[in-house]
Amino acid sequence: MADFLLEMKGIVKQFDGVRALDGIDLQVRAGECIGLCGENGAGKSTLMKVLSGVYPHGTWDGDILFDGRPLQAQSIRDTEAAGIIIIHQELMLVPELSVTENLFLGNEITLPGGRMNYPAMNRRAQQLLAELNIGDVNVVLPVKQYGGGHQQLIEIAKALNKNARLLILDEPSSSLTASEIAVLLDMLRGLKAKGVTCIYISHKLDEVAAICDTIVVIRDGKHIATTPMQGMNVERIISQMVGRDMSQLYPQRKHAVGEQVVFEARNVTCYDADNPERKRVDNISFQLKQGEILGIAGLVGSGRTELVSAIFGAYPGVSEAEVWLHGRRIDTATPLKAIRAGLAMVPEDRKHHGIVPDLDVGQNMTLAVLNEFAHATRVDKQQELHAIRGEIALLELRAASPFLPITSLSGGNQQKAVLAKMLLTKPKILILDEPTRGVDVGAKFEIYQLMFELARQGMSIIMVSSELAEVLGISDRVLVIGEGQLRGDFVNRNLTQETVLAAALAQSSPVSVPASAAPHH
Ligand SMILES: Nc1ncnc2c1ncn2[C@@H]1O[C@H](COP(=O)(O)OP(=O)(O)OP(=O)(O)O)[C@@H](O)[C@H]1O
Ligand SMILES: [Mg+2]
Structure with a gap:
């Protein structure tokens, strides 16, 4: 019996001109959960693609031993057969196919004669999702019916439907809500108890600290340190990652909010695409001052993304919004019109709307x-x-x-x-939906610094974020959305996470709406 379930030795991977992996060693014991940490571009995903056969043997240098035997996979099929299952950073589900079809893609249960055994697959799918505490999913519906968080959990269920000996999760939690993350972490603890070995990649270091036994840090394609989690803490992981101590997570504020209201959204309403009776956003209005950073908080599914999408002309269903810039009504019926009028938006889902x-x-x-x-x-x-x-x-x-x-x-x-x-x-109003999702601590700091500088130059910024700490660390003012309604509008002075959460969870009517400046038009 080998000491290690997995040994990667001297792995080198080059892309034309870029040495993404520069002689990395990685050793994983059976049953161990490794947290693989490093800044953006450090080489984490590349290392896992080498391991899982996405990059076939021969396209990189070095050796991989799995269970003591050389692994020379030509494709992801080969590594899956060996029990190495990877969940990629970007979702790989087919939106048009049903949940069941996705779960069994390439792995179908067939009847004698070769036809699909849908009843068996549906039953197994339902059972699997129930085990993962997401039994509310209807497995015969297309996957696109479900939001990002559920899709991510379905993706994980798909991986678990295969027989995993080594499970690799590359940023599995970036689109999950706090309660979905709790489900995920519970699930991982359960798998660990069953002896499944795992490699976990996340920029949410508190999760890594909560679930992993060992922390492996890589930087610029090189191995930096392997340390047992006992005796480690998040600060030490960060300093290993960035190569210096980072005493503060948020930069110094350089801007002051102007007096003048420059932007106003009135009566924004979004209707559910499938059920026009249902309002995803219900008549929300707010204002923005010059050089102000407005954070939008709320639970996932509360209507935050829908609200900013409607303002930017990017809401896929029917929506209404009256948008004013510098006292003039502007047309933001489509993103192109919105951009021409001086708005810009960085969407939450970069794979489908960003690049x-x-x-x-x-x-x-x-x-x-x-x-x-x-x-x-x-x-x-x-x-x-x-x-x-x-x-x-x-x-x-x-x-x-x-x-x-x-x-x-x-x-x-x-x-x-x-x-x-x-x-x-060169927008006047910049809308950022989850701007630091999947971004490392150092780069987050840089993005915040840039936001502060843009605000100092007079740009007004709307930032939707699921990370309450980030909302409170960056915003001048915080809007709280719950069930499509405005639940709070707070000046960010002595504001606490508890207050914001209480507003987000409140059943009705705004918790506190301080008198904001009267519209100037
Ligand atoms: N197909 C490719 N062609 C060229 N360069 C690549 C390719 N894939 C990755 N790279 C480069 O290799 C380096 C490592 O990228 P990788 O995706 O492994 O980083 P990462 O640690 O996963 O970062 P993140 O936390 O942002 O996901 C980066 O500099 C990246 O630009
Ligand atoms: Mg990556």
Whole structure:
């Protein structure tokens, strides 16, 4: 019996010009739960893609031993057969297929003769989801019926439907609510008790600390440290990750909120796409002052994303919104109109609304402003490239070249590219929906710093975030949404997480709406 279930030795992975993994060693004991930590672009996902056969044997250097035997997988099928199951950072479900069909994709139960045995699969699916405490899912409905959090849990159920000896979770919790995360962590504890070994990747370090036995930190494709969690804490993980002590998680505030109301949304209402009787957002109005950062808090599903999408003309169903900028009514019926009028939004779901996977990093960034670089019939490539390089430097975006495909960037750096795209439109009002999802602690700090600087320059910012600490750390004012309604409007002075949560959970009418300045038009 081998000492280690898994040994990776001297793993080197190069992409043209980029040495993503530079001789990494990783050892995992049977039954151990490893927390794999590192900044955006450190190489975590790449290492796991090497391990799981996404990058076939021969496209990287080094050795992998699984259960004492060399593993030379040509594909993810080979590693799955060996019991290595990976849940990727970006969701891999097929939205049009039913929950059951997704759960059994490539793994179907068939009748003699080869036809699908749907009743058996549906039963097994229902049972599996019940075990995971998400029995409220109707397994015959298409997956797209469900929100991001449920989809993520379905994805995990899909992995558990296979026989896992080593389970790899790459950022599984970034789109989960607090209660879904609790379900996930419980589930992982259960699996650990059954002897399943796991490698857990998350930028939510308190989760890592709660669930993992051992912390492995990598930086710039190199192994930095392997430390038992006992005797570690989140601060020490962070300093290993960034290579220095980070005493504060939020930068110093440099801006003061202006007196003037610059933006107003009135009577925003969104109707459910499937059930027009139901309002996802119910007649919400709010104002924004010059240089103000407005945090929008609320439970997942409360209508936060719908609210900002409707304002930006991006709500997929029927919505109503009256939007005013500098005292003038503006047309934001579509995102393009909204951008022309001076709004910009970085969406929550970068894979579906943020990036165009077929384009390179630079092309993605200039998508919304191409006409700025167009002179007569020619696009000024020099000027365009100059703008792109400026944004890359400003955001400290890690890309070897702007000509690489956007999909080759690490998750957090893709997020920065989407932010760059919107900043290039030079908006008056910037809407950020979960701007630091999947972003490491160091880069979060940089994004906050940038937000403060933009506010100092007079830009007003609306930030939707599920992380209450972030909402309180960054916002000048906080709106709380619950069940599609405005439940609170707080100046962020001595405001506590408890107060915000209480408002979010309250049954009706706003908890406290301080008198805000009267509209000036
Ligand atoms: N297909 C690719 N082509 C070129 N470069 C790539 C490719 N995939 C990854 N890289 C580069 O390899 C490095 C490591 O990326 P990786 O996705 O492994 O980071 P990560 O640690 O998972 O980061 P994050 O926390 O942001 O998800 C990055 O510099 C990334 O740009
Ligand atoms: Mg990653």
